Amino acid sequence: MFYKLQDKPPMGITTLSVLQWMIVTVSSSVAVPLMIGDMYGLQADEIGKLMQQTMFYIGLASLLQVWIGHRYPMIEGPAGLWWGIFIILAQLGTSMGLHPQEIGQSFQVGMILAGLLFFIFGLLGWIGKLQKWFTPLVSGTYMILLAVSLCSNILTGMLGIGFQHSREVQPGVALVSIGIVALVVFIMRTKRFSSFAVLFGMVGGWIVYALLGWTEPVRPTEQLFSWPSIFFWGPPRWDWGVVLTSMLTGFVLLTNLMTSLSVMGKATDTVPTEKQYNRGGIFTGVSHFLSGLSGVVGMIPLSLAAAVIQTTKMASRLPFVIAMLGMMLIGLLPTVAHFLAALPTPVAYAAMFISYTQLLGFGLKDYVNVKMDERTVIVGGSSLLVGIGVMFVPAVAWQKLPALASFLFGNGLLLGVIVCLVLEHIVFRKKEEDSVKKDGQAA
Incomplete structure (x- = not known):
């Protein structure tokens, strides 16, 4: 690790690290408001406003976490589960005659209630106690399934499928993508600039796209400055299906909080304390409350931040804090x-x-x-096979089920982790005597 959490890098390195954090944050979040806007039939100006809301509140939520929350430089970004639920329920709601905006109004209520769930659990100190549920087998299953669930979108994007509305592989885009990956790997192998490989890869790729004429024109705006608003989708609206799904999602996302902090601890060579887990839970609740209040997709600590730190070998809080202030500024400048x-x-x-x-x-x-041993193979193997297997089931296969069941059985990541928790702690639960015996032998 070149710079640890409390270190303050020189100004030049700090500046480049700030730019890298900002670009990583934008690139990991920019697709969400665009896809949600398209799915919910928003106009270009409305999508632009949703983009601003997203950027501002990502910066604010992340700043609160690194300042007085879990204290790790970890991006509070749109959760994949929330994103998926937004899309699934938009499709289901439309088939039931609901206007997409009504679903958005109900989501605002659901995310606020999910935020209260996190806040209460953290305030009562229950999140730290729940940590023992997330054993290496559970967290390992979560991270493997997360990587597998992302790989399709990653490769699809790199091949140009969906870019500029293309439904086919674009050879030119694919070749440039391979070149960008090669550039990142090359820079990572240099000692001087390895910390900024991702930044250089993005900037270099963007320049190539501009030279080839593949970039989209920047949308014009009439305002130079605008404050974020509340209730983007309109006045809150109660819908039992959406609210219950949101509450269930909030409880399940406790898994993400646990595993994300655990992974961040490994990336920064630290061990998260029970106090950090509880504070992280409290401010993840605040993040969800802000998401519901503003109408953006629910935010959670992204494990991607740990991957960036592991790649760049820079864990310093200072560049991250400045970058999140920059994200808030972006949210004020259309x-x-x-x-x-x-x-x-x-x-x-x-x-x-x-x-x-x-x-x-x-x-x-x-x-x-x-x-x-045999127990590990059964628990881990069953969880991975169920999770990965469900990922190959077409989404339309679940549409006739109730919304809650469709959400649960249609999400391989969620289902795989739940199966792992059940097998690890209920079906194949280790006897207390065995744990005590092992502890005695270790001592």
Whole structure:
């Protein structure tokens, strides 16, 4: 590790690290408001406003966490589960005659209630106690399934599928993506600039796209400055299906909080304390409350931040704090937000490819630290097979089920982790005597 959490790098290195954190944060979040806007039928101006809201509140939530929350430089970004639920329920709601905006109004209520769940659990100190549920086998399963669930989107993006509305592989885009990955790997192998490999990869790729004429024009704006608003989708609206799904999602995302902090601890060579878990839970609740209040997709600590630190060997809080202040500023400046939204998505996927491989690495390392006996093979193997298998089931196959069941059985990551928790702690629960005996032998 070149710079640890409390270190203050020189000004030049800090500046480059700030830019890298900002670009990583934007690239990992920019697709979410664009896809949600398209799915919910928003106009270009409305999508731009949702983009600003997202950037501002990501900066604010992340700043609160690193300042008085869990204290790790970890991005509070749109959760994949929330993103998926937004899309699934938009499809289900439309089939039931609901207007997409009504679903968005109900989501605002659901995320606020999910935030209260996190806040109460953290305030009562229950999150730290729940840590023992997330053994290396559970966290390893989570990270492996997360990497597998992301790989399809990553490779699809790198091949140019979906870029500029293309439904086919674009050879030119694919070749440039391979070149960006090669550039990132090359820079990582240099001692002087390895910390900024992702940054250089994104900037270099964007320049190539601009020279080839593949970049989208920046949307014009009439305002130079605008404050974030509340209840983007309109007045809150109660819908039992959406609210219950949101509460269930909030409880399940406790898994993400546990594993993300655990992975960040490994990336920064530290051990998260029970107090950090509880504070992280409290301010993840605050993040969800802010998400519901503003109408953006629910935010959680992203494990991607740990992968970036593992790749760049820089864990200093200072550049991260400045970067999150910069994100808040972007959320106040429509022109800047729209310019950053013009970053070609294949460039972002390609530049982040090596960082995504770190997520898989964390999971494999957890599995290596577990004794591979018959119990481990059954628990881990069953969880991975169920999770990965469900990922191959077409989404339309679940549409006739109730919304809650469709959400649960249609999400391989969620289902795999739940199966692992059940097998690890209920079906194949280790006897207390065995644990005591092992502890005695270790002593």
